[in-house]
Amino acid sequence: xxxxxLGFWVLTALVVGNMVGSGIFMLPRVLAESAxxxxxxxxxxxxxxxxxxxxxxxxxxxxxxxxLNGGPQIYAxxxxxxxxxxxxxxGFMSSWGYWIGxxxxxxxxxxxxxxxxxxxxxxxxxxxxxxxxxxxxxxxGNLVTFIICTVLLWGMHFIILxxxxxxxxxxxxxxxxxxxxxxxxxxxxxxxxxxSYLLPFDAPRYDDAGNTVGLLGQINNAAVSTLWAFxxxxxxxxxxxxxxxxxxxxxxxxxxLIIALAIYIGISxxxxxxxPQEQLIQSEKPLVDAIESILGPVGAYLIAGLGLIxxxxxTLGWILLSAEVPYQAAKQGxxxxxxxxxNKKGMPIFSLILSNxxxxxxxxxxxxxxxxxAFDFVIYIATLAYLVPYLISSLYQLKLVTxxxxxxxxxxxxxxxxxxxxxxxxxxxxxYTGTSDFKTxxxxxxxxxxxxxxxxxxxxxxxxxxxxx
Numbered sequence: 001x002x003x004x005x006l007g008f009w010v011l012t013a014l015v016v017g018n019m020v021g022s023g024i025f026m027l028p029r030v031l032a033e034s035a036x037x038x039x040x041x042x043x044x045x046x047x048x049x050x051x052x053x054x055x056x057x058x059x060x061x062x063x064x065x066x067x068l069n070g071g072p073q074i075y076a077x078x079x080x081x082x083x084x085x086x087x088x089x090x091g092f093m094s095s096w097g098y099w100i101g102x103x104x105x106x107x108x109x110x111x112x113x114x115x116x117x118x119x120x121x122x123x124x125x126x127x128x129x130x131x132x133x134x135x136x137x138x139x140x141g142n143l144v145t146f147i148i149c150t151v152l153l154w155g156m157h158f159i160i161l162x163x164x165x166x167x168x169x170x171x172x173x174x175x176x177x178x179x180x181x182x183x184x185x186x187x188x189x190x191x192x193x194x195x196s197y198l199l200p201f202d203a204p205r206y207d208d209a210g211n212t213v214g215l216l217g218q219i220n221n222a223a224v225s226t227l228w229a230f231x232x233x234x235x236x237x238x239x240x241x242x243x244x245x246x247x248x249x250x251x252x253x254x255x256x257l258i259i260a261l262a263i264y265i266g267i268s269x270x271x272x273x274x275x276p277q278e279q280l281i282q283s284e285k286p287l288v289d290a291i292e293s294i295l296g297p298v299g300a301y302l303i304a305g306l307g308l309i310x311x312x313x314x315t316l317g318w319i320l321l322s323a324e325v326p327y328q329a330a331k332q333g334x335x336x337x338x339x340x341x342x343n344k345k346g347m348p349i350f351s352l353i354l355s356n357x358x359x360x361x362x363x364x365x366x367x368x369x370x371x372x373x374a375f376d377f378v379i380y381i382a383t384l385a386y387l388v389p390y391l392i393s394s395l396y397q398l399k400l401v402t403x404x405x406x407x408x409x410x411x412x413x414x415x416x417x418x419x420x421x422x423x424x425x426x427x428x429x430x431x432y433t434g435t436s437d438f439k440t441x442x443x444x445x446x447x448x449x450x451x452x453x454x455x456x457x458x459x460x461x462x463x464x465x466x467x468x469x
Contacts, residue, residue, distance in 0.1 A: 006164065006168050006242050007244050007248065010165075011252035011256075012236070013172040013313075014168070014239060014252075014256075015232065015253055017174065017232075017314055017317040018231075018232030018318055019231070020179075020182070020314075021311060021314035025307060027226070028272065028286040030225050032277055032281050034225050036205065039222050041265075043222025050422075051426075052254075053423035054390050054423045055254055056419050057394050058234055058253050061237070062249035062250055064406040068332070069331065070325060071095075071098065072393040073389040074094075074328065074332055075389075075393050078396050078399070079392070088459065092329070095325060096454070097385035098385050099322065099325045100385060102321060102322040104359075105318065105382065105386075107365070111366055113308065114145045116311065119300065120304065124141050124145055126141040126144070146367055157356050159316070164347060170316060171313055171320070175313045177313075178309045178313060185287070188294060189273070192274050194274070197275065227430060227434060229264050233253065234389065235317065236252040238321050242324075271286055274290040285303075288300045319355070323351045327340065333458075335458060336457050337461050339351045384431070384445065387430050390430060391428060391431060395424060397419075398420045398421065401417040
């Protein structure tokens with residue numbers, strides 16, 4: 001059905017929209033704190049090159065293995081003997097972890113939306129007491145936040161139910177608007193840019209113990225900070241099964257990455273040239289402070305408005321992605337068959353309802369600070385679920401290059417092998433640095449392993465299918 005397919009520009013918008021979310025508004029301060037201007041630029045270069053290698057792997061696999069739809073985590077089952085228990089288990093576990101990370105991450109985006117909305121409606125920050133039950137006090141601001149988050153979640157839900165093309169078009173409009181907004185910001189910032197604020201270009205930074213961090217250490221710190229800017233680069237490959245042309249998946253991934261990279265680097269560098277380094281490091285709202293120094297108080301409202309548009313697009317894109325992951329996994333026989341249920345528009349209705357229902361449970365974290373802390377902890381340990389699929393894809397590409405599967409000649413295997421090797425090295429480094437705290441790593445593994453309780457449902461369904469065939 002052509003009307004149920006995604007074109008090149010909509011796929012590109014999904015990549016850009018999911019990559020450029022709330023993180024961009026705080027990233028300039030984080031980078032200034034961790035590295036000098038030289039370290040920041042080299043850190044962007046390192047991360048950009050590494051993610052480009054991973055993106056090339058994604059695009060290549062989408063063309064060579066078009067039947068393996070649903071995202072990079074799907075390739076886990078292809079690393080082992082076909083239809084073996086370890087093959088199905090690894091595919092299920094990686095899909096399970098990625099799914100949990102997605103719908104939990106959606107709530108982080110939705111709650112951030114309310115914080116930007118509070119610029120226009122201060123009642124969202126009200127600490128007036130609505131009711132008190134025992135030790136629990138419900139504040140007006142928390143109640144309003146909960147209501148807004150709930151309305152946004154289910155509003156997006158019903159938009160998506162009307163069809164992938166409509167939802168994709170709406171995401172494209174929101175993404176186009178925010179890309180234009182960020183480029184206007186960049187143009188305005190160019191007129192206020194002062195090179196003197198970047199000096200000294202290679203200045204030392206200091207760790208918590210007061211030790212000097214040299215340029216190489218700064219590059220590493222900056223690269224770790226920029227890493228999260230690229231989560232979502234896999235968005236087009238998740239929707240490969242809904243693409244009009246498989247070649248569009250690779251093109252959209254590369255172009256989306258380039259656009260996002262241009263926005264991130266442009267804003268990071270320009271903000272460093274608008275605010276003195278000491279002020280930037282202390283700033284809680286770097287983009288607001290930067291634009292206010294140029295346009296005055298009206299700048300805060302402009303940035304808040306841009307933030308709302310940015311987050312609306314990201315919310316829609318990530319909710320789409322969250323429902324698509326288990327739906328495509330079920331198509332591959334890696335998830336419970338209930339996730340295959342579609343509505344008349346071809347949308348995965350069961351997957352969408354369950355994903356958003358679980359997200360709604362997490363939205364209750366807005367009611368209490370103690371619940372919010374628990375939610376933040378879940379997001380923190382979901383790190384591994386996001387990063388492992390990058391390694392899985394790179395390893396699978398290496399496997400194809402080694403075995404020669406899908407290759408008619410040996411010529412194209414060499415460059416693909418080099419790209420896959422570089423992507424694998426980068427992915428290992430990403431996992432190592434992203435989960436450098438051993439406790440985080442172990443808890444991330446536990447989060448992935450939690451799916452083991454549901455795996456028998458998948459295994460039993462596959463057994464029944466084999467017996468009936």
